[in-house]
Amino acid sequence: MVSQQLEFDFEFGCPQVNAEYYRDGAQDLIQRLVPQEMLHADGELSSSACRSKFADMLPLISWSDLSKAPCTLSVLLLCKYRLNACNFFYDMVSRWLLPQRRINVEVFFASDVRLPHLSDDLLSVAEIVVYLKSAQDVEEVRRHLQAIETEIRLGVVSNYHARRILEFKGLSTDGKTAMIQEKIGSLIQSHSKDFDRGIFSQMQQFLVTCREEFKEGRDYHHMSRMISNIYSLRKVLQQNVKVSSGKRHVNVKFLKTRLLATNGVGSEKSVLGVLVGLNFLGEHELFEESHLIAAIHKYLPSIRAVPSSSFIERDGDTSIQTLYLEIEKSNGFDFNLNEVQLLRSRLPDQIKGHIEQLTHPIFMPRNEEEVLRNIMALSRQLRYVNDLPQVIISFDEQKKGHLSFTVILLRILGEKDPTVEELFVKSRTNLKYLPDRVRRVGHLRRKYVKEATVFRTLVSNRSFFRNDHTVDFYKAREHILHEMTRIVGELRDYNGGIIYKQNEVLCALKASVGRVAISQNVLIEKFFYSLMPMEMRTVLDTEPLKQLFLLLLQAKKTDVIQKKQDSKKSLVVIPAHDLSMKHKIENEIEQLSIPVHQFAFFSLEVNETQFLGYLLLSEDLELRARFLAVFNFISLGMKKTTQRSSDKELCFL
Numbered sequence: 001m002v003s004q005q006l007e008f009d010f011e012f013g014c015p016q017v018n019a020e021y022y023r024d025g026a027q028d029l030i031q032r033l034v035p036q037e038m039l040h041a042d043g044e045l046s047s048s049a050c051r052s053k054f055a056d057m058l059p060l061i062s063w064s065d066l067s068k069a070p071c072t073l074s075v076l077l078l079c080k081y082r083l084n085a086c087n088f089f090y091d092m093v094s095r096w097l098l099p100q101r102r103i104n105v106e107v108f109f110a111s112d113v114r115l116p117h118l119s120d121d122l123l124s125v126a127e128i129v130v131y132l133k134s135a136q137d138v139e140e141v142r143r144h145l146q147a148i149e150t151e152i153r154l155g156v157v158s159n160y161h162a163r164r165i166l167e168f169k170g171l172s173t174d175g176k177t178a179m180i181q182e183k184i185g186s187l188i189q190s191h192s193k194d195f196d197r198g199i200f201s202q203m204q205q206f207l208v209t210c211r212e213e214f215k216e217g218r219d220y221h222h223m224s225r226m227i228s229n230i231y232s233l234r235k236v237l238q239q240n241v242k243v244s245s246g247k248r249h250v251n252v253k254f255l256k257t258r259l260l261a262t263n264g265v266g267s268e269k270s271v272l273g274v275l276v277g278l279n280f281l282g283e284h285e286l287f288e289e290s291h292l293i294a295a296i297h298k299y300l301p302s303i304r305a306v307p308s309s310s311f312i313e314r315d316g317d318t319s320i321q322t323l324y325l326e327i328e329k330s331n332g333f334d335f336n337l338n339e340v341q342l343l344r345s346r347l348p349d350q351i352k353g354h355i356e357q358l359t360h361p362i363f364m365p366r367n368e369e370e371v372l373r374n375i376m377a378l379s380r381q382l383r384y385v386n387d388l389p390q391v392i393i394s395f396d397e398q399k400k401g402h403l404s405f406t407v408i409l410l411r412i413l414g415e416k417d418p419t420v421e422e423l424f425v426k427s428r429t430n431l432k433y434l435p436d437r438v439r440r441v442g443h444l445r446r447k448y449v450k451e452a453t454v455f456r457t458l459v460s461n462r463s464f465f466r467n468d469h470t471v472d473f474y475k476a477r478e479h480i481l482h483e484m485t486r487i488v489g490e491l492r493d494y495n496g497g498i499i500y501k502q503n504e505v506l507c508a509l510k511a512s513v514g515r516v517a518i519s520q521n522v523l524i525e526k527f528f529y530s531l532m533p534m535e536m537r538t539v540l541d542t543e544p545l546k547q548l549f550l551l552l553l554q555a556k557k558t559d560v561i562q563k564k565q566d567s568k569k570s571l572v573v574i575p576a577h578d579l580s581m582k583h584k585i586e587n588e589i590e591q592l593s594i595p596v597h598q599f600a601f602f603s604l605e606v607n608e609t610q611f612l613g614y615l616l617l618s619e620d621l622e623l624r625a626r627f628l629a630v631f632n633f634i635s636l637g638m639k640k641t642t643q644r645s646s647d648k649e650l651c652f653l
Contacts, residue, residue, distance in 0.1 A: 424487060
């Protein structure tokens with residue numbers, strides 16, 4: 001009898017469960033699936049031939065006849081045991097027999113059995129019964145039966161094919177979560193040295209924090225890669241921060257993948273996942289999706305962010321943050337190896353320059369006494385009828401995305417001249433005019449009036465953001481002056497003479513270094529405005545400034561002292577890892593008694609390293625020799641310090 005040939009591979013821990021019920025159910029399914037001649041030991045086939053034929057038949061799938069609606073459909077399965085094979089069978093029938101909606105399951109039965117005379121393998125037998133209400137449902141099921149059967153045969157045999165089939169059809173979030181957990185578990189077993197059980201906490205954090213639409217659009221394999229890479233990246237960052245807590249650490253990894261449309265319809269598109277791990281050095285630092293996109297645009301201007309693809313995790317205790325973002329090309333093309341290599345080598349430094357420093361708004365009420373004093377000062381500048389209007393532009397505050405400036409305008413007013421407010425309306429400028437007061441402060445020839453107009457104007461700060469998201473005050477002020485000139489006519493910028501001259505020298509410096517000024521725009525501005533004494537920013541020629549800046553770039557690249565001299569000047573740039581070095585150099589140079597107009601220097605922090613630069617403009621050979629001797633002494637001290645550090649490392653090893 002068949003009942004004598006069935007051997008179940010499960011035990012019931014609960015005495016209230018009737019084991020015979022399950023045995024009878026499994027026996028009934030096997031009798032309906034397996035040919036009768038194979039079930040009986042005294043059949044015509046020999047034992048070996050019977051076992052071979054049975055193995056070739058697996059997996060066995062049988063469908064009941066479809067009658068007129070409404071009706072029930074029974075689907076039977078017998079296959080070799082594989083973990084979650086019956087779950088796959090259930091998902092395929094319940095979710096994809098009618099692709100547009102989930103079908104109602106009336107009965108589902110599954111059990112693991114053994115048939116010793118037919119196979120040495122553990123087998124799984126299952127039945128699912130569904131109810132079809134309408135004739136339309138019946139016809140649609142008939143159309144999908146053969147395709148579903150083929151997919152079931154592949155999926156119950158191979159775990160790989162089961163995953164690929166479910167991913168192609170659109171695996172549910174719960175199904176992907178289960179597969180991710182299985183993948184991470186196998187990762188610990190196969191790479192136990194690199195991953196410990198802490199990765200499960202990382203996985204849980206990812207699954208809880210990540211948006212549902214993100215999970216729906218990506219396969220479980222890619223999300224498992226994300227979790228493992230985030231975990232390893234954070235682990236490396238924590239080690240680096242522990243060794244050098246005062247230094248900025250930035251690590252970048254790239255994950256290429258392909259995305260399907262969220263509804264599973266349409267062609268795939270190639271995207272590049274960018275995973276960034278960094279540590280914050282200050283309490284009010286910020287790095288988000290917009291900052292990363294701005295950094296990437298420096299090298300690949302045609303890319304754009306994939307919508308809803310960002311994932312940020314910030315650890316407040318250790319100030320470590322990881323940011324994942326997917327990017328794509330506007331033309332839909334794939335990213336080539338050279339582009340990825342370019343980002344891998346250049347992006348970390350670029351990211352350091354795009355970390356935003358948040359600051360608190362400043363409460364600074366305007367000093368009315370200063371306003372009156374400025375009005376009187378401008379009034380004294382207007383002595384003749386043809387004198388240019390005088391203007392003072394002063395910064396007030398930054399609030400709600402706008403920069404506020406106070407403008408004091410003094411002009412000679414004729415009888416028919418329009419007011420400043422009328423000029424603003426007529427010009428259609430983007431500057432906002434917020435009137436404060438209009439006063440007559442005197443006359444010329446008893447006929448012409450000196451008019452003082454005080455008003456506030458607002459401009460959007462977004463137009464003046466630099467790469468590091470600081471606001472360029474000088475450009476904002478220059479924009480206001482340009483608009484005022486267009487509105488009122490030619491003006492004299494009373495308090496902007498030095499600013500104008502500095503801007504002129506800076507523009508000449510940028511033009512002299514060519515394309516370098518584009519890639520190093522923030523650095524070249526920081527370099528220029530760190531020059532001391534301040535007067536040298538307006539009087540220095542372009543060539544020595546250019547050479548000093550190029551030496552800074554070289555010192556930044558090599559991390560060693562850089563020197564250069566010719567018949568008229570000597571230049572030195574030093575990476576100062578020891579802050580006491582700056583005081584030593586200042587003391588040594590002070591003893592040289594160099595004239596103020598022949599000497600300039602800067603102190604600038606670049607990527608957490610302090611750089612000191614010195615420029616001597618002199619044809620005096622003796623003075624230049626003494627000047628360079630200061631740095632020869634410093635250079636020798638740096639070599640000795642480096643040698644001592646190397647000796648300590650060798651002793652440690």
